[in-house]
Amino acid sequence: MPSVLERIDLRTSAETKALIARAAATAGMSVSAFLLSAAQERAKAVLSEVESLTLSPRDWEAFVTALDNLDQPRPKLAAAMERYRAWRSEQTDT
Incomplete structure (x- = not known):
């Protein structure tokens, strides 16, 4: 077309x-x-x-390091997800 x-x-x-x-x-x-x-x-x-984003060599290293550590435990994030799930459960129950 x-x-x-x-x-x-x-x-x-x-x-x-x-x-x-x-x-x-x-x-x-x-x-x-x-x-x-x-x-x-x-x-x-x-x-x-x-x-677009241009990073200095130092910032690039920090970015890559952060990406490499994505599988590390995140207790605050896990707690926030749990609170969200509880809130969603309350919303669907009403």
């Missing part, structure tokens, strides 16, 4: 339009293709900044 294409409308000054048109022509692209390409690149860059 073909995907439905969405439309984006925008307004700009004549100077900005001319600048974009010149850049698109230089790149051998239509204005629409140029704008879409530039917007996609910028959107990916913006999202990459907030959706």
